[in-house]
Amino acid sequence: MSKSSYSWPAMLAGVLSVSSRVVSDHSRHFLALSVLFLLPLSFIIIASPSLLPILMHHHQFLPPQSLLRDAPLSSTSPDFTRTLILASAAAALFLPIASAGAAAVTRSVIDGFYGRPVKILPNLRSLHIPVLHLLATVLSGFLIFSAIVALIVSLCLLLLFILSILDVESGSVPPYSFAAGIAAITIARFQLEWCLAGVVSVMESTWGFAPLKRSGELIDGMRLAAICLWVVFGAGIGFTLWGLGLWEIPSGGSWYDVMPVVGKTVLGSALTSLLLLYIIVTHAALYLYCKAVHGELLGEIVEEFASEYVTLPFDDNRVPHVVSVVLR
Template identity: 40%
Template structure:
């Protein structure tokens, strides 16, 4: 399953490389730079901790901008991956025009869970609370990792995407857990390494050159990781629909007069969907 998801993700990106490159430059590259140069989101400066009455609004503003870039990336890339998966043409301008509506649905759906997670992080009385937070994050990867994709592609919001994700991931939860935890772990390691400049302090003595290398390498690697995280989750959504036999009706509806064979084989998914109409 994982091999099929990864290979089809690579196929979709390669088939529309210019389109995904444009979306990456517009949304994921700024997101990567913000993640790379704003460690204050996770460990505020000491000067902010000394005063409980005065706080700098800049980190909160940057956090809002980061969230907007992330939602725009999820909206545009998941929709483009869905079109590319079926071999339909993708165009940049219609993709950009369609972004605001999915962003609004994503905000309405993910606002309360995100607010709860942030409250647990900042109101934690001791580091012992991090264990339940880690457990909740793991459960999210198992049960709810398809929620953003469902919100964008199925034009739904609120509580139905949670139930829908739980249903679709039946039989694929292990694959979803391994896929998302692997990408998240690698992305976290990359951000930690390039934020702390590990490995650059001794090999490169010049501070300016060290900063340039850190920026270029860190943003490039994290950008690729974020792109494939969104693409693979979208392809995983298609695999889950095929596993539950939900793609036949969609193919009949969209390709009623063509012969269609999905890019699955016997080793990737147990359902091969093909439709032929005279």
């Protein structure tokens, strides 16, 4: 049976079914991982729309004598430097936590799929190597993205230079808008091809550019399913942020005025962490389905349960119904 004969809606339904089954079978384990890793990230995401304007428009307290000078001091450079430092610090804090959470959840999904014991302490103790592999893979993808953006910017500048030589007004041709559109389409395309790179780097002990290539090979035939997952969960996070932004909170100093802020943050963080959890879980399940589509999963299941009863993976209390879907 060729890969084109598989129905991607049926595959997508299978991915969602496997994801729901794994999470429900080990709900306390995934709840603990969400509290450890995903809830802090969700809090940062929810609080960033309120914190960013304060941080970006921060002005230093000037001494009284500086206010008497004729030439006012420019605050553009300190604000830009402060923003750059804060962004770098946030990235340095965000990436390790996000990578650790993604690696822990991914390994738990795979263990739950094969019916292995899902325990949090052994998972956390052996997490350093997968996190390093995942960070190296993210850095490799970032380097490629940076090279693409730099190439597009260079072409845009070259186009502006040619237009200036030909005495053509740049307003008649929007090179920046055209370049931004090309960059967005290209990056979205690569993001689709590399959506399984994180799972590959965690589960196959590879890092750098190899997981990116491997992801492009696995996702062949399941791209529409991957797009649907990104649209659903991305829209969920976007609507959560948008809905909480429309929630007007009164300003004041009493506890009654602070409680809506606390409720808004807790509710938004919980919803966002749940969506982030299912993004990671569904991509781990999508990785398994992609391996099944390419004929790689059945051999692993046979090897995994070679010394046990052959029908164990298809027990009703187990997760691996993917083979029955793929080989149907």
